[in-house]
Amino acid sequence: MDIDYQIKFSKRRTITITVERDRTIVVKAPAGTEPQKIAKIIESKKLWLYEKLKNEQKYPETQQIKEFVSGETVLYLGKRYRLQIEKSNEEKIRFAGKFIVAATTADRASQVFKDWYKKQASIKILERVNYYARNLGVQYNQIFISDLKYRWGSCTPKNNLNFNWRLIKAPMFVLDYVVVHELTHFLESNHTPHFWTIVETQVPGFRKARQWLKENGVLLESEF
Numbered sequence: 221m222d223i224d225y226q227i228k229f230s231k232r233r234t235i236t237i238t239v240e241r242d243r244t245i246v247v248k249a250p251a252g253t254e255p256q257k258i259a260k261i262i263e264s265k266k267l268w269l270y271e272k273l274k275n276e277q278k279y280p281e282t283q284q285i286k287e288f289v290s291g292e293t294v295l296y297l298g299k300r301y302r303l304q305i306e307k308s309n310e311e312k313i314r315f316a317g318k319f320i321v322a323a324t325t326a327d328r329a330s331q332v333f334k335d336w337y338k339k340q341a342s343i344k345i346l347e348r349v350n351y352y353a354r355n356l357g358v359q360y361n362q363i364f365i366s367d368l369k370y371r372w373g374s375c376t377p378k379n380n381l382n383f384n385w386r387l388i389k390a391p392m393f394v395l396d397y398v399v400v401h402e403l404t405h406f407l408e409s410n411h412t413p414h415f416w417t418i419v420e421t422q423v424p425g426f427r428k429a430r431q432w433l434k435e436n437g438v439l440l441e442s443e444f
């Protein structure tokens with residue numbers, strides 16, 4: 221199936237795709253954006269678009285696609301940092317109060333960022349899990365950092381833990397909340413008042429964290 225869409229060019233810096241209530245797809249793009257590039261973006265958002273077209277729409281839904289250019293910002297641990305594109309051959313992303321990326325990797329930006337995020341997520345989440353597991357007196361078997369769909373974390377009866385690597389974009393207290401939530405399930409499998417009391421002893425601001433996830437969950441789904 222081909223996807224039909226309208227393109228509206230204007231003086232803007234980002235590209236957005238909106239599925240209107242009547243299911244027309246509108247792409248807003250900076251003036252001068254190559255149609256081929258837009259076609260590529262539509263292709264990469266195909267699943268999301270099919271999903272939106274299939275279901276009844278109450279409101280228009282929009283996805284923002286960030287341009288991989290200097291001055292753009294990148295989300296990391298709840299803060300936005302500037303992106304600097306450099307002329308170098310270095311394959312890695314460097315983080316020093318800003319993100320420095322080689323121009324040669326620009327066309328693979330989302331993959332490069334995903335790899336970087338995943339690596340940071342593994343380091344940070346492992347560290348937090350160890351800290352809170354000790355606090356709660358629980359033991360886990362294995363931790364997996366993966367591409368969970370629509371979930372931030374989960375645990376299995378064999379005491380394995382799964383976390384969404386996208387949590388690395390959230391503030392630390394939110395990441396801590398998700399870690400504590402899953403570890404608390406080792407003590408109490410249901411969301412009983414007792415469960416929340418345990419969570420609160422470890423993360424007193426857990427209600428704020430839940431609210432944050434509710435409001436910003438979509439944000440974490442963006443590419444960077």
Ligand SMILES: [Zn+2]
Pocket residue numbers: 401405411
């Ligand atoms: Zn739960």
